Amino acid sequence: MIPFNKPYITGLELAYIEDAVASGKLSGNGKYTRLAQSFFEEKYQIKKTLLTTSCTDALEMAAILIGIEHGDEVIIPSYTFVSTANAFVLRGAKIVFADSRTDHPGMDESTLKALITDKTKAIVPVHYAGVACDMDMIMELAEAHNLFVIEDAAQAIDSFYTSKSGKRYPLGSIGHLATFSFHETKNISSGEGGLLAINDEQFVSRAEIIWEKGTNRASFFRGEINKYGWVDIGSSFLPSEITAAFLWAQLEHVAEIQHKRVQIWNQYDSNFKGKLDSSGIKTPTIPSYAENNGHMYYLVARDEVQRDYILKRIKESGILAVFHYLSLHKSEFFHECHDGRELPFADLFSQRLIRLPFYMELTLAQVDHISQTLLDIVSEYEH
Known part of the structure; x- marks a missing residue:
């Protein structure tokens, strides 16, 4: 039987995992976490990145960061994986579904304007099959109506969009926030895993706090403060160094x-x-x-x-x-x-x-x- 999917192994995963274990730093935000995050920031022109345990977690972080509350409306495509919707439903949002294009499963950008109300807070374009949505149209709508754009780039690593001006942008570098997946079915895998991409400076500091269970622990470990505590809501979004080590072996290739x-x-x-x-x-x-x-x-x-x-x-x-x-x-x-x-x-x-x-x-x-x-x-x- 020829399977539908088979995770690729580069051959370096176990060596890097062994190195992570030997370092004594297993809980995350160590050497391999930093290598993976720096890779995305440098190669794909992203202001700040944070590894997460899944793309679902990255979407949940995005929902928290833009301040989704009960009654807010979020526009997403109906033809997408359930995580795209769940992240916002969990924060109390009303989901407003957009239809697919006639020529592609991605959202029909021409229908979005009619879906916007005074309760709309965000548009979440999903780059289905790694193929870009029309980001010029979406970003122009967002600017005109003061909305956030969160790119669901779960399938879109190393894919690009060319704007009307002719500039070529990596997917995940255009919206205010973006998310990637490293599930075993994706081009680059760590079994399970994800990444939050932050392109708007206003979210950088708070994202790290939410990522660290609502504490300013990361700032403490960098020596920026002399103690850390609970300063915001958050959760355990940070993956282990073992996951990050596996991912780094993939990113190198x-x-x-x-x-x-x-x-x-x-x-x-x-x-x-x-x-x-x-x-x-x-x-x-x-x-x-x-x-x-x-x-x-x-x-x-x-x-x-x-x-x-x-x-x-x-x-x-x-x-x-x-x-x-x-x-x-x-x-x-x-x-x-x-x-x-x-x-x-x-x-x-x-x-x-x-x-x-x-x-x-x-x-x-x-x-x-x-x-x-x-x-x-x-x-x-x-x-």
Whole structure:
């Protein structure tokens, strides 16, 4: 069976973990935490970064930092993982869902203005599949209505956005805050893990306090104060040095990993382009302002019946492909809270999207095998 995902190991993870153990500093915010954070700040032009135990935790920190309170409204896409919504629901926010684009699962930026009310506090664009949302449009809306923008860049490490002025920005460096994931399904992994990116100076000091359980402990260890105490709300968002050591082994190889993943993506795309048109299956669209970071390769089936048939038959052929998110506005938890608006394109992607196997060790020969197997199944279905 060709799996859907297989975590990549560079070979240095255990050595760095052993070094962390030998250092006697295991609880976090040590050598490897600082190395990982500095990597993001320097390579991706981010003012301040903090490693977290998950992207979910980073989103929860962001919700605290922007002061989400009961009754505030936060606009997010319906087609996203539940963590994007949960972080704000936990602080009492009302979630207002945006539909997907017609050509891509990401949020339809053209619909956002109509969703803004006097209670709206933030927009949370999700860079689905590592493909940028139209950040010029979103940041202009945010500025006009005095809103915060939190980029959910869980899938978007080493992906970029080109602004209308022609400047190229790393995703996660544009919004007031941003979050990344290092879950085992992501390009760069520590098993579980995340990172909060802070691009607005006003959040830097408080973020570190929230990160350290509401204390000014980090300032104490830097010698900036002579004692530390409880000064704000917070939680145990800081990961261990063992997690950070594993992550550092991955970050050192980001160029190699990204090169291979983009190569896999391009091979899939070459294998399918122009060969699925008659079946009604669509290949991914990447807007002109966005770049591809090789996070995933997906197809969009003609309908749910065709999608389910392909998934069943390809699994029988020894290949594990999967569908992806179910629209959050129709979820068991939230559907009664939704305002009743139809979100047809979020539902379309929920019913039709197919994610193909994608991981660092996937060979191009395996990509060709998967591609041909799927093309044969589609032909069989059509006849």
